[in-house]
Amino acid sequence: MISQKKLFQLIFLLILNGLFFFTSCKKSKTRNEQQTQITVTIEPLRYLTEQIGGPYLTVKTFVPKGLSPETYEPTPQQLVDLQKSKIYFAIGELGFEKIWLKRLKESAPDTKFIRVDSEIKLIDTESESHKHTSHVGHHHGIDPHIWTTPQNMILMAQKIYEALIDIRPDLKDTFSTRYDQLKKEMEQTHVKLSDEFKASGSQQAFLIYHPTLSYFAEAYGLKQIVIEEQGKSPAPSQLKKIIEECKKENVQIIFVQQEFDQRNAEIIARETDTKIVRINPLDYNWEKETWRIVRALTGKN
Numbered sequence: 582m583i584s585q586k587k588l589f590q591l592i593f594l595l596i597l598n599g600l601f602f603f604t605s606c607k608k609s610k611t612r613n614e615q616q617t618q619i620t621v622t623i624e625p626l627r628y629l630t631e632q633i634g635g636p637y638l639t640v641k642t643f644v645p646k647g648l649s650p651e652t653y654e655p656t657p658q659q660l661v662d663l664q665k666s667k668i669y670f671a672i673g674e675l676g677f678e679k680i681w682l683k684r685l686k687e688s689a690p691d692t693k694f695i696r697v698d699s700e701i702k703l704i705d706t707e708s709e710s711h712k713h714t715s716h717v718g719h720h721h722g723i724d725p726h727i728w729t730t731p732q733n734m735i736l737m738a739q740k741i742y743e744a745l746i747d748i749r750p751d752l753k754d755t756f757s758t759r760y761d762q763l764k765k766e767m768e769q770t771h772v773k774l775s776d777e778f779k780a781s782g783s784q785q786a787f788l789i790y791h792p793t794l795s796y797f798a799e800a801y802g803l804k805q806i807v808i809e810e811q812g813k814s815p816a817p818s819q820l821k822k823i824i825e826e827c828k829k830e831n832v833q834i835i836f837v838q839q840e841f842d843q844r845n846a847e848i849i850a851r852e853t854d855t856k857i858v859r860i861n862p863l864d865y866n867w868e869k870e871t872w873r874i875v876r877a878l879t880g881k882n
């Protein structure tokens with residue numbers, strides 16, 4: 582017959598065993614399911630990274646929604662949080678990045694910093710060959726708004742894909758399949774966009790406060806006229822020149838963004854009888870936003 586002492590010992594062992602089993606179950610998540618944290622500058626980069634890395638990554642966008650990636654200043658807490666990220670994907674030449682990237686690197690020495698613009702033919706607003714964007718009121722230097730065409734998005738996605746398989750070689754096959762799928766979709770989008778503009782006939786000119794659509798305009802033969810003058814509101818004389826150019830180019834649409842001044846666009850819209858269309862090229866849903874812009878330009882809005 583089993584003694585009471587032995588019985589207690591047995592029960593104790595069973596409980597211990599159960600506890601051990603329970604905790605080991607909780608820890609049995611495979612490496613595949615572990616999420617790797619990544620930080621990116623703007624939402625379109627989060628879109629690309631999540632398309633490729635899907636459920637295996639936690640992707641954080643550094644510049645909050647509604648704030649300008651040209652002038653944003655990070656909070657001290659963001660600098661601390663950044664240390665948890667394995668990679669920071671930067672566009673490369675955004676105003677915020679030009680000022681802050683060096684300091685971000687210093688505060689997160691174990692994080693890899695990768696710019697996604699290295700394979701893209703960058704638009705230099707000072708070069709003579711750059712004719713698609715009007716120089717009226719344009720800021721000078723490299724235009725950073727590379728994410729507005731599907732073909733640039735493919736080149737950016739390639740950089741992201743290469744960096745991701747470098748830190749998670751165990752997921753190479755998964756990332757590779759997802760990257761190929763994304764590339765295929767972007768190529769189809771490019772064909773659809775080209776067809777759409779070809780079908781709509783004449784070359785469209787449009788007005789925009791900040792030159793966010795330079796690459797888009799260049800890729801599809803549009804003319805972008807910019808209101809902003811070196812990152813600031815235009816002087817009255819400049820505004821007059823822009824109004825004249827709008828009339829000459831038969832501009833029908835003025836694009837405004839929540840991150841930038843809208844007052845000058847309203848003045849010009851009144852003077853030239855053009856329509857103001859609010860767009861958000863910094864939106865996560867890249868495809869949907871691109872089609873909104875296209876519909877506005879082709880008059881299918």
Ligand SMILES: [Zn+2]
Binds near residue numbers: 651726791792793
């Ligand atoms: Zn910008």
